[in-house]
Amino acid sequence: MGEKREMEKETEKICKRCKKSYTASSNDSSSCRFHPSFFVCRRHDDQKRYYELKPDDPPYAAKFYDCCGAEDPEALGCTTSVHVSYDDG
Template sequence: MASLLAASSFSLQLRIFQSPRTKTIKTLDSVQVPAIRCSLNSNQTLKTCKICKTQFDPLLNHPRACRFHTAHFGGETKRKFESVYTGGTMNTPDSGQVFQYWHCCGSEDPFDPGCTAAPHSSYDD
């Protein structure tokens, strides 16, 4: 198997804002990442996966090639815990700040690669 490494590169900007659970701030700005094209043949046309939106070589596709989440990334606020019986908001952890996570697996990392794996599926399928 041969791989073709593209000569171009792109800039990646990543920001992870303060999490109420971890109390950390992580930032990574303008990191140059080489664009990589994996293919058996440099003339092979790559397809775009309709699930994860990455390009892939159909000849290299396998049952765990595509990683994705089956639900959305979102959060809940203190309002969810309001009590209709006591007429107010109950005391909640994190002072009612938004707690965000993947609703399918509970991961708090917005850049988690995915909790489900399947073969890539192109728009041509």
């Protein structure tokens, strides 16, 4: 029984937020770095509304993560937490 638990504990999972693999024993409160919000597009003609980025958005639109303002879609996440598996629901 203990051996089964040990095997389950060390099964690699994929985090649904950062897409990295992890094991339960390596998962702590700062293991996962991610953006908790969407990468959005704000049109200059409407400064108060936010839009999710779409392929046909004009090049003059400001694009950034709504959570932290990072303008690079590949920017390192602004929040850390534990990994969350697709299996966790």
